[in-house]
Amino acid sequence: MNFAEKFVRFAYRRRPFFAAAFAAMCVAAFFAAKAAPFKTDAFDLLPFRDARIENAERAAKWFGASDSLYFNVSASGSETARNCALALKGELAKEGFGFAEFPDPAKAAPEIFRAYPALFDDPAALERAISKVEIRKRFAFYMRRMAGFEAPAFKAAFLSDPVGAVPAVLANLKNLARGMGGASSDGSLVSDASGKNFLLAARAPADPRDSDEAARVCAAAAGAVAAAERAFPGAEIDWAGAHRISADNARIARADSSACLPATCALMLALCMFAFRNRLFALAAVAPSLLGSAAAFCFAWAAFDEISSISVAFASIAMGVGIDYAIHILYPLDLRGKFGIDFAAKTAGALLRPVSVICATTLLAFAAVACLGGGMAQLGIFGFAGVAASAAISVLALPAFAVGISRGGLRPTFLEKFSEKLVEPQMRRPRAFLFAASVLTAAALPFALGVVFDGRISALNALSDDSAASDAKIREVWGGAVSAPRIVAFGDCEDAALISLARAEEAAAGVAGAEPSWVSKLCPPREAEERNLARWEAFWTPARLEKFSRDLTEVCRENGVSPETFRPALDFLASARRGSASLRNSPEMSKIFAGRIFSEGRTAAVCAPVFVGEGVSKDDLARAVESAGGGAFLLDMEYLGDRISESARAAFLKCAAFALAAVGVFLAFALRSAKRAACVMACVCAGLVWCFALMKIFGVAITLTNSVFVIFSVCLAQDYAVMILWAAGRGNARPAAGPVLLSALTTSAAFGALAFARHPVISGLGAAAAISILSIFCASLCVAPAWAKISGEGSGGGR
Helix, strand or coil, rough: CHHCCCCCCCHHHHHHHHHHHHHHHHHHHHHHHHHCCCCCCCHCCCCCCCCHHHHHHHHHHHHHHHEEEEEEEEECHHHHHHHHHHHHHHHHCCCEEECCCCCHHHHHHHHHHHHHHHHHCHHHHHHHHCCCCHHHHHHHHHHHHHCCCHHHHHHHHHHHCCCCCCCCHHHHHHHHHHHHHHEEECEEEEEEECEEEEEEEEECCCCCHHHHHHHHHHHHHHHHHHHHHHHHCCCEEEEEEEEHHHHHHHHHHHHHHHHHEEEEEEEEHHHHHHHHHCCHHHHHHHHHHHHHHHHHHHHHHHHHCCCEEEHHHHHHHHHHHHHHHHHHHHHHHHHHHCCCCCHHHHHHHHHHHHHHHHHHHHHHHHHCCCCCCCCHHHHHHHHHHHHHHHHHHHCCCCCHHHHHHHHCCCCHHHHHHHHHHHHHHHHHHHHHHHHHHHHHHHHHHHHHHHCEEEECCCHHHHCCCCHHHHHHHHHHHHHHHHHEEEEEEECCCEEEEEEEEHHHHHHHHCCCEEEEHHHHHHCHHHHHHHHHHHHHHHHHHHHHHHHHHCCCCHHHHCCCCCHHHHHHHHHHHHHHHCCCCCCCHCHHHHHHHHHCCECCCCCEEEEEEEEEEECCCHHHHHHHHCCCEEEEEEEHHHHHHHHHHHHHHHHHHHHCCCHHHHHHHHHHCCCCCCCHHHHHHHHHHHHHHHHHHHHHHCCCCHHHHHHHHHHHHHHHHHHHHHHHHHHHHHHCCCCCCCCHHHHHHHHHHHHHHCCCCCCHHHHHHHHHHHHHHHHHHHHHHHHHHHHHHHHEEEEEEEC
């Protein structure tokens, strides 16, 4: 009498106590689900980490890209669109949103002139600009412009800049706006060339990774949008950003969680009703899975500060796996009809070893997933706890409760009759089936090797239809402004970051088709500023200053302007070092760099857009930036997705190799036979090849998250071959066909329920895993009975 037999007898005598304990666990899980804090973070769901992903996370933190919401206000008339945008800004301000302000041109002109000496790097250009011919051209230009509606800005530039510094600096500033397609700024608003679209970037006072906070931000934003649209019926507002993505992700994942668990229960219950003679056993088969999931949720709630919404939806996996153990226990009990505690205990004792083997490999799968970290850690721990609890309840407690509901005189079910015939052809012609399986695997291999990897992080996000439409509209109108590739440079201080940026932009300029925005020329490091100031002082010799003063005075008299108007500017030319100020420290112009420079403690970073034409290799651009010296990298989500695809393939292959090796070694020891272990692994490998071939044929890609299904497939689906070989070793493989078939159907149903989820992470893993489970089941059904017959382990007859 082994441990399982003893414990079943113990549980039988104390059934009321165990029933009360199970009920208490369900109640605790219910209240834990109500109180648990949920979150959804796409980066947490990646099954691996690397420098590129960490760089993207750091950049989002440094520059607040993840804190911003973008609003596009459009209307048939420019005035309506602008007024609606201003009304929207007012509504958002009431909710505590902050805004990026653009410089006032009238106030910015004097600051540009005083910053010019620290930016001065082209003496030849300045020599031309201070010639009498160019002075006359500037006077003519400003005289015309000061007669228009923009007179204050042009008057400020005219009076503060006699040498033409403002146009020179503005030429570099235009590089920053190149992605906006002729857009112009107006306070916090940016209008496109048509004047019918206004972009408003608002920073929300909340972390978008907290789904509850993100939902509150989105509710406030939606209210502000509704109020502005009511005030201006002809206007339309689209909005997008990390908070809306996070809120949609959490809402859809929670809805999927609520739908997948009941759907899984209903499917498994229906299958069990169809399979068991005793319909009460169908209810009993589902109970350990439900109790295991309840135990897992209680554990997760106690162990984690926040729970990933998606990991809860994956509870369907644990349920679909956990029911397998109950099926293997209940199936022989169901065939017995009416039985007592002695038979129930002996059945549990006989099945303890094979169930322990298949449970151990399943626990290995979830442990491997937990080691991936992030949201996958929760999935792994959740599944590990759920499966362990389900297996323990199935073997040690379920037989005790099954005694009371057993019934005799029941007719065999259709599934029972069908399953008995499943292995007969393989037993009659084993070599033919082995040959057919080998040929099919060889034919599928070329297709399997061509399976596609999709590394896009955007593929991990679930958006509502409205959110997706708004996101597409904003990218269509403002794509260059909100999603242009960026060079991010960092260091232990602001100067170090600026030095790295200057080197990176120089390197980027050397890549054909790439045009940096030259933020480094607008914000040079201190050392470069000192060189520029020295160059400025060397340029303005007394003779050159005297000549320029005479020429300026002459042109002033020609235009009826008093030369004394420019006296402050002329005095500054001779003493620029004392009066010069950098743009990033100027009250008005510093607004341009507010979201481009980060400094905190011993970390500083600068970001600058880089514009790429058609056919530009972002690989070459990224390598040029990273090899420029210092700390710099290219931040572009499309490029990041491509690189992650490559890493995903490597991680995928490592996971597959690890799972195959670990399970193979474990089975060799657990089954006490290297040949049996080899047969099991052959079934798994053949099934995976068939699965990948089907995915290739039907255009199903392997994504960042569903790549972990390889671990599940290898560690879970080997159960089928193990149970068939275990039954064959006892003299007959036929009795194993029924529970193996039902186990495969219920596990596939659990994964299949996920395939209908709206969230792409959940549905992708569910579909891929369901295909792989069924493929490995079919391979096991073809190979394992045939191998058992040839090896002499299964007689083919009853015993």
